[in-house]
Amino acid sequence: MATVELRNLRKTYLHEEIIKGISLAITDREFVVFVGPSGCGKSTLLRMIAGLEDISAGDLLIDGQRVNDTDPARRGVAMVFQSYALYPHMNVYRNMEFSLRLAGMPEAERRRRIGDVARILQLDPYLDHRPGQLSGGQRQRVAIGRAIVRNPRVFLFDEPLSNLDAALRGQMRVELASLHRRLGATTIYVTHDQVEAMTMADRIVVLNRGVVEQIGTPLELYHRPRNLFVARFMGSPAMNLLPARIHALTPDGMAQVQAGAVSVSIPTRHGGPEAGTAGTLGIRPEHILIDPQGAITGMVTISERLGAITLLHVRLTDGQMIVVQTGGDNTDRADTPIRLTLGEEHCHLFDADGMALAREADHPLLSDL
Amino acid sequence: MARTRTRLRQGVVTILGWAIALWMFFPILWMFLTGFKNEPDAISTPPHLFFSPTLSSYRDVFAREDYWHFATNSVVISVLATVVALLVSIPAAYAMAFLPGPRTRMTLLWMLSTRMLPPVGVLVPIYLLARATGLLDSRTGLIVIYMLTNLPITVWMLYTFFREVPVPILEAGRMDGATRWQEVTQVLMPLALPGIASTGLLSLILCWNETFWSLNLTSSIAAPLTTFIASFSSPEGLFFAKLSAASTLAVAPIMVFGWASQKQLVRGLTFGAVK
Ligand SMILES: Nc1ncnc2c1ncn2[C@@H]1O[C@H](COP(=O)(O)OP(=O)(O)OP(=O)(O)O)[C@@H](O)[C@H]1O
Ligand SMILES: [Mg+2]
Numbered sequence: 001m002a003t004v005e006l007r008n009l010r011k012t013y014l015h016e017e018i019i020k021g022i023s024l025a026i027t028d029r030e031f032v033v034f035v036g037p038s039g040c041g042k043s044t045l046l047r048m049i050a051g052l053e054d055i056s057a058g059d060l061l062i063d064g065q066r067v068n069d070t071d072p073a074r075r076g077v078a079m080v081f082q083s084y085a086l087y088p089h090m091n092v093y094r095n096m097e098f099s100l101r102l103a104g105m106p107e108a109e110r111r112r113r114i115g116d117v118a119r120i121l122q123l124d125p126y127l128d129h130r131p132g133q134l135s136g137g138q139r140q141r142v143a144i145g146r147a148i149v150r151n152p153r154v155f156l157f158d159e160p161l162s163n164l165d166a167a168l169r170g171q172m173r174v175e176l177a178s179l180h181r182r183l184g185a186t187t188i189y190v191t192h193d194q195v196e197a198m199t200m201a202d203r204i205v206v207l208n209r210g211v212v213e214q215i216g217t218p219l220e221l222y223h224r225p226r227n228l229f230v231a232r233f234m235g236s237p238a239m240n241l242l243p244a245r246i247h248a249l250t251p252d253g254m255a256q257v258q259a260g261a262v263s264v265s266i267p268t269r270h271g272g273p274e275a276g277t278a279g280t281l282g283i284r285p286e287h288i289l290i291d292p293q294g295a296i297t298g299m300v301t302i303s304e305r306l307g308a309i310t311l312l313h314v315r316l317t318d319g320q321m322i323v324v325q326t327g328g329d330n331t332d333r334a335d336t337p338i339r340l341t342l343g344e345e346h347c348h349l350f351d352a353d354g355m356a357l358a359r360e361a362d363h364p365l366l367s368d369l
Numbered sequence: 370m371a372r373t374r375t376r377l378r379q380g381v382v383t384i385l386g387w388a389i390a391l392w393m394f395f396p397i398l399w400m401f402l403t404g405f406k407n408e409p410d411a412i413s414t415p416p417h418l419f420f421s422p423t424l425s426s427y428r429d430v431f432a433r434e435d436y437w438h439f440a441t442n443s444v445v446i447s448v449l450a451t452v453v454a455l456l457v458s459i460p461a462a463y464a465m466a467f468l469p470g471p472r473t474r475m476t477l478l479w480m481l482s483t484r485m486l487p488p489v490g491v492l493v494p495i496y497l498l499a500r501a502t503g504l505l506d507s508r509t510g511l512i513v514i515y516m517l518t519n520l521p522i523t524v525w526m527l528y529t530f531f532r533e534v535p536v537p538i539l540e541a542g543r544m545d546g547a548t549r550w551q552e553v554t555q556v557l558m559p560l561a562l563p564g565i566a567s568t569g570l571l572s573l574i575l576c577w578n579e580t581f582w583s584l585n586l587t588s589s590i591a592a593p594l595t596t597f598i599a600s601f602s603s604p605e606g607l608f609f610a611k612l613s614a615a616s617t618l619a620v621a622p623i624m625v626f627g628w629a630s631q632k633q634l635v636r637g638l639t640f641g642a643v644k
Contacts, residue, residue, distance in 0.1 A: 050544060051543075051544075052540050052543065052544070071543075071546075072543050072546075073543070073544065073546030073547075074546075077544070079540075079541070079544050081537045081540070081541060083537050085535065085537035085540065085541040086538075086541075087538060087541070087542075087560075088538075089559040089560060098542070098547075098555075099544075099546050102545060102546040102547055102551060146541075146545070150545075
């Protein structure tokens with residue numbers, strides 16, 4: 001049982017505000033992922049929760065208790081660092097034992113706990129190895145083991161997999177997810193990796209320049225980005241964004257949108273856009289269909305074949321570039337003409353300030369979330 | 370062709386290296402040899418390359434002065450000054466390396482700048498202070514002075530070594546519940562041990578060889594080996610053989626010590642370079 005609540009947290013270095021008032025309530029057993037561009041303050045926020053960084057203003061509550069001024073170890077949080085930060089002068093056993101020894105746990109109990117954790121993480125054969133003698137993946141396991149032996153209320157991870165190669169990262173991702181299910185500890189996880197964020201998170205927090213852009217489940221962020229920043233940030237390949245103008249608004253809420261040579265009508269909610277305003281039209285690459293009767297014409301400039309899917313980079317007749325995702329068996333080559341249609345129900349419309357305009361229909365998956 | 374040329378170059382470099390090393394070592398070798406001559410041999414020009422070695426100078430030296438008294442002073446003063454210097458500079462370097470403030474850099478530079486003063490510039494005030502506090506000709510007096518004059522160097526060296534320690538490791542210690550004391554003694558110090566050891570070695574050597582303050586602040590009770598050497602150079606004219614024997618006796622312990630620990634010393638001094 002551990003909840004974490006951030007109430008208007010702020011961090012100021014000298015005169016620069018790095019974290020500008022972040023509020024967030026994390027429920028028990030939740031897996032929350034922080035994402036955002038480099039330098040947006042993810043690590044700083046995580047370190048404030050850990051107790052490694054002072055909190056300039058606001059309140060941090062763990063299980064309802066204010067812990068702003070509590071020592072890291074007393075907060076009941078454990079952290080896994082990007083660089084693993086193992087104690088190089090201690091073997092694996094001693095690395096995991098350190099916190100237990102400092103806490104004054106009896107020898108037998110320590111041995112039992114470390115034995116359990118080593119079994120879960122398959123570290124038994126390496127208990128008397130020094131970190132220097134281990135591979136990256138094994139070091140990562142030790143770092144995780146060092147965090148779990150303490151039985152913390154909250155786990156903090158700062159890009160724990162970023163030093164591993166792609167294959168190992170995929171494997172560790174699955175292991176971490178199943179570990180989370182098994183231990184059920186509240187977890188806050190910082191990452192750069194879209195796949196990690198989408199697959200592991202219960203909720204994703206998108207940060208930008210010290211503020212929260214959006215909080216939501218992975219699919220919410222993917223299908224219903226609140227603004228242009230989130231639309232751009234979530235998803236790979238990224239959403240196509242075309243400067244657009246709203247021409248007309250029919251009484252039943254259909255917005256006639258013109259973006260260069262592309263013309264679509266998007267169902268919006270009442271009180272949405274006004275006719276004649278500028279905005280941005282967004283459409284994900286997988287929602288553009290190749291259609292011999294399509295109204296949108298262009299030339300394929302590059303075809304990226306990824307095996308399972310193919311990404312076509314298309315130059316529209318008005319000169320704009322868009323990316324189209326299609327099947328791996330696509331045969332369109334560079335420098336051939338192509339006709340496309342947009343799935344209108346999948347289009348996103350953003351106003352001149354970059355805020356998303358509410359759509360009438362939601363993604364079917366979102367209704368049962 | 371290219372191979373022979375590199376080999377040739379290697380040969381030249383090797384010979385040059387040996388030549389420079391011998392040239393630098395020569396005075397020490399000469400001193401060592403002179404200690405085993407009798408006085409006429411010692412001052413003869415041209416010097417006798419072959420002579421019958423004798424221990425008479427050593428016998429004279431031991432007869433005139435109580436070598437062990439001086440040697441004990443040297444050991445006690447150097448070791449204690451080094452220990453106290455480390456006790457003071459480890460926390461100082463920790464604070465400067467891991468909790469720097471806006472003035473840390475200036476403080477470090479200022480500390481180092483005090484080493485640039487010629488000691489004689491502060492001889493009178495220090496002498497008067499030592500007299501007023503009753504520390505003239507006392508081991509405590511020299512320990513305090515040595516410790517203080519070496520602090521800038523030990524703090525700087527430790528600061529440099531500590532900066533090499535990855536901060537996340539210390540933070541991991543903090544997350545694991547280490548107090549500041551445990552963080553320093555159980556995480557930082559084991560990690561920086563090579564650096565701490567070489568800092569201690571350097572401090573020992575500096576203390577052992579310090580001459581100015583020992584000559585001016587001690588006379589008999591607390592006099593270390595540097596004073597012992599000096600006592601052979603003045604009153605009844607120069608006796609080169611005896612002086613050389615005394616010098617050899619004075620530098621031998623630290624030379625043996627330095628040689629025994631040279632691996633440690635080199636490792637510490639190049640710690641940052643190779644990592
Ligand atoms: N000790 C510090 N003093 C001053 N500014 C700092 C300090 N630590 C971090 N910053 C600044 O705070 C901002 C956020 O840094 P932070 O490390 O939290 O970013 P991040 O989101 O984790 O980035 P990355 O994805 O690259 O790890 C950066 O602009 C950084 O320059
Ligand atoms: Mg970071």
